[in-house]
Amino acid sequence: MKVGGQFCPGVLHAVSAKDGLLIRIRVPGGLIEADQLKAVAGLSRAFADGYLEITSRANLQLRGIQDRDLEPIVERIAMAGLLPSPQHDRVRNIVTSPIAGLDSEEVIDPRPLIHELDQQLREENAFVDLHPKFSFAIYGGTRRFSRSNDDISLEAVGLNAGPYFSFSIGGACSGFVVKRGDAVDCMLAAAKMCIRLAKESNLPVRGKAVVMAPGAMKLIVDALSHLLTPSPVSPPSRLVEEALIGIYPTTQNGRVSIIPSVPLGRLTAEQAIYLADAANEWKSDLRLSPWRGVVLGSIPKGASDNIVGPLHSMGLSCDGRDGFRGIAACAGSSGCEASLADVRGDAVSLAHRLLGHAVPSGWTVNFSGCEKQCAQRHGATAELIAGPLGYTLSIAGSPVASDCSPEFALDAVAALHQNLLSEVAVQ
Numbered sequence: 001m002k003v004g005g006q007f008c009p010g011v012l013h014a015v016s017a018k019d020g021l022l023i024r025i026r027v028p029g030g031l032i033e034a035d036q037l038k039a040v041a042g043l044s045r046a047f048a049d050g051y052l053e054i055t056s057r058a059n060l061q062l063r064g065i066q067d068r069d070l071e072p073i074v075e076r077i078a079m080a081g082l083l084p085s086p087q088h089d090r091v092r093n094i095v096t097s098p099i100a101g102l103d104s105e106e107v108i109d110p111r112p113l114i115h116e117l118d119q120q121l122r123e124e125n126a127f128v129d130l131h132p133k134f135s136f137a138i139y140g141g142t143r144r145f146s147r148s149n150d151d152i153s154l155e156a157v158g159l160n161a162g163p164y165f166s167f168s169i170g171g172a173c174s175g176f177v178v179k180r181g182d183a184v185d186c187m188l189a190a191a192k193m194c195i196r197l198a199k200e201s202n203l204p205v206r207g208k209a210v211v212m213a214p215g216a217m218k219l220i221v222d223a224l225s226h227l228l229t230p231s232p233v234s235p236p237s238r239l240v241e242e243a244l245i246g247i248y249p250t251t252q253n254g255r256v257s258i259i260p261s262v263p264l265g266r267l268t269a270e271q272a273i274y275l276a277d278a279a280n281e282w283k284s285d286l287r288l289s290p291w292r293g294v295v296l297g298s299i300p301k302g303a304s305d306n307i308v309g310p311l312h313s314m315g316l317s318c319d320g321r322d323g324f325r326g327i328a329a330c331a332g333s334s335g336c337e338a339s340l341a342d343v344r345g346d347a348v349s350l351a352h353r354l355l356g357h358a359v360p361s362g363w364t365v366n367f368s369g370c371e372k373q374c375a376q377r378h379g380a381t382a383e384l385i386a387g388p389l390g391y392t393l394s395i396a397g398s399p400v401a402s403d404c405s406p407e408f409a410l411d412a413v414a415a416l417h418q419n420l421l422s423e424v425a426v427q
């Protein structure tokens with residue numbers, strides 16, 4: 001077990017933060033079982049700060065852990081089946097649609113492939129040292145939910161011959177497709193090629209870095225030519241910029257998905273336990289989402305009112321008007337030594353100002369406690385970065401004010417929100 005350094009966290013890689021140790025738990029595809037979520041909630045309540053943080057790759061994070069509690073935590077995470085291969089603790093980023101298998105726009109349910117890919121990654125020592133941020137994505141349809149470019153991604157396309165997957169590396173489309181039966185082999189082989197080419201050219205083992213090297217895409221495609229077919233269509237990719245929040249129909253008769261807002265991507269242990277119990281009671285399933293939220297999939301329509309009411313009173317609103325939609329904040333001064341502001345507190349203050357209002361399309365506000373910008377999401381409507389003298393505020397990528405007080409910055413962002421809503425109203 002590694003403890004304390006400046007590395008990317010895992011379960012066996014606990015990072016020291018201002019509020020104690022922080023660990024990250026891999027949840028491939030965000031597909032978590034109700035009892036697993038409940039187990040992590042119990043651990044957070046007993047040994048951490050009482051929250052479960054959902055990451056932008058749909059993994060889980062616990063923070064505020066004391067050194068002495070680390071061992072029992074690791075044991076219980078392993079017992080819950082969330083550390084199936086200690087060597088692959090940080091080979092964890094497998095992204096998919098959080099409504100996979102429930103989405104009428106889907107060409108194919110990608111979840112069996114997620115499980116297959118995870119299992120095969122864990123069987124190979126070649127991937128033990130894969131960069132902890134390296135990410136695989138498999139989407140079963142035309143919608144992508146992760147803003148970042150994944151290192152290796154497949155997106156389903158419906159061709160006459162059946163479902164195929166369009167193959168991309170570091171966000172660059174290869175121009176080739178792979179059939180379902182070869183999809184996992186293709187991803188594993190591509191990852192190995194990325195490792196090899198990065199090593200040869202002294203590049204970081206990331207899809208984007210490798211694919212920028214002259215001739216790299218051709219080398220990879222040539223090496224995988226037995227698995228690939230030239231694509232007759234353009235990739236269907238459509239990025240969904242906004243969190244889904246509300247009650248959504250599913251492909252399953254009489255069943256809906258309930259998708260609450262999770263303020264700042266942090267579930268309390270009590271909220272997580274409620275969600276897990278609801279999933280068990282109604283034979284539903286749970287997924288963590290790349291917008292740092294949670295999906296209670298496939299609930300009988302008639303039961304939804306019984307669930308939405310209690311969720312709302314616990315702080316997990318499903319009406320999209322709790323003010324938190326689109327707002328992200330880093331750990332800030334409560335959790336990070338580097339922070340120059342209480343960004344979480346300021347994010348909550350902004351949400352309180354926006355409470356009860358609709359959200360303009362694409363509304364995204366990022367709060368970061370320092371220049372490192374851990375909360376950054378590209379294309380944000382407003383970006384607030386704390387400095388020694390106050391916030392720098394950028395709107396649509398352009399700085400508009402610097403060294404401003406939290407009140408000034410929040411007023412400006414709230415006014416922007418109002419203006420954007422008014423513009424929509426007059427259109």
Ligand code: SF4
Nearest residue numbers: 330336339369370374
């Ligand atoms: S942006 Fe700065 S303050 Fe916030 S978590 Fe990252 S390093 Fe810490």
